[in-house]
Amino acid sequence: MERIEQLNAKAANLDAVGIIKLAFDQFSSKVTFATSLGEEDQVIIDMIAEAAPGIEVFTLDTGRLFAETYDLMAKNQKKYGKLNFKIYYPDTQRVEEMVRTKGINLFYESVENRKLCCHVRKVEPLQRALGPMDAWMVGLRRDQAVTRASLQPVEWDEANQKIKFNPLYNWSLDQVRDYIRQNKVDISPLHAQGFVSIGCAPCTRAIKPGEDIRAGRWWWEEPEQKECGLHNNPKWKGSKK
Numbered sequence: 001m002e003r004i005e006q007l008n009a010k011a012a013n014l015d016a017v018g019i020i021k022l023a024f025d026q027f028s029s030k031v032t033f034a035t036s037l038g039e040e041d042q043v044i045i046d047m048i049a050e051a052a053p054g055i056e057v058f059t060l061d062t063g064r065l066f067a068e069t070y071d072l073m074a075k076n077q078k079k080y081g082k083l084n085f086k087i088y089y090p091d092t093q094r095v096e097e098m099v100r101t102k103g104i105n106l107f108y109e110s111v112e113n114r115k116l117c118c119h120v121r122k123v124e125p126l127q128r129a130l131g132p133m134d135a136w137m138v139g140l141r142r143d144q145a146v147t148r149a150s151l152q153p154v155e156w157d158e159a160n161q162k163i164k165f166n167p168l169y170n171w172s173l174d175q176v177r178d179y180i181r182q183n184k185v186d187i188s189p190l191h192a193q194g195f196v197s198i199g200c201a202p203c204t205r206a207i208k209p210g211e212d213i214r215a216g217r218w219w220w221e222e223p224e225q226k227e228c229g230l231h232n233n234p235k236w237k238g239s240k241k
Contacts, residue, residue, distance in 0.1 A: 004156050004163065011153035016167040017051045019153055020044070023137055023165045024052040030134040031165070032056040034126065037072050038198055039176050039187050040139030040168050046185050047167070049080045055137070058086040058129050062121035063095065064200035068188045075186050088125040095120060107203060111221060114203075121200070127160065135163040141171050144197070145214045146223055173213065 007026065011019050023031045033048060033055055035041035048055050057080075059073065077085055098106070098120050107114035130136055142151045157164045168176065173196075180187055190198055194206030196213045207216045214223065 001156070004154055007154040007163070008152055014153070016044075016171065017047050019165060019167040020047055020052050020055070020137070023135060023167075024055055027133075027135045027163075029054065029056070030132070031137060032058055032129065032133050032135075033137040034129070035059050035139070036199065037069055037076070037188065038139060039173075039180060039191060039196075040141060040171075042072075042076075042185050042187050043176055043179050044137065044139050044167055045076060045080060045083070046179075046183055049083055053082050056084045056086065058088060060122050060125050060129070061087050061089050062200050063090065064121065064202060066188070066190060066198065066201045066204075068190050069198065072186060072188050079186065086129070088129045090121045090125050094124070105202060107218075108220065114218060114221070130160050130162055133162060135165060136160075137165040137167065139168055140166045141168050141173075141176075143172060143213075145212075 007022070011022055014022060033044060035045060035057060037059060045057060048057065073087070098116065102113055102116070103109070107117045136157070140148055140151055142149055151166055151169045153166055153169050155164045155166065179185065188195070188198055190206075194208075195204065195216060196207055197217050198204055199217055203218055205216045205219055207213065212223065
């Protein structure tokens, strides 16, 4: 907890690029950036390429992504060739067992099933990606969801026992899109079709005018349940950092 407080004190007056530099200055090759290739993540990749290209970038290929997401992965690899990109996949045997016992679209049947699918396809690969790291960075923002309203620039990730950096924690969606326009950042064409938060294809839809920006993710569930296990609210209790 003391380490987190110290880092937050340093991050308090920093902009997003400053927080990215702080993460690299503090952890060097032991900090990594997890991207799901959404608008926020594309902004952070662009910033990393300019300010801290030594930060590793990885994504999770769940096997159920949109074709547009794969196209954007390919664009990133070409445009930001100096960055170290890694792609992690779920364990084949775990996926096969889950689909055999629960069905191919098990996530529609219950929150428990959906969280199982997220765990197998996302959480376990994430844990492998984070294994050798001391810290990671993500594109979370406070106004994305009720579960993220108290987000801080630096937090303790209890589940993974890592420090987590949130460079865009206090950004609005308008700020994100302004940066994209001004810096000609590539984004998924799905955003123009009403998709805001883009995950797996079966679990993501476009939102309607006036809907919450997370309404398109697991739309059959209540808002307070809409986390996949990657970004549950961190807790400092028990932290030795």
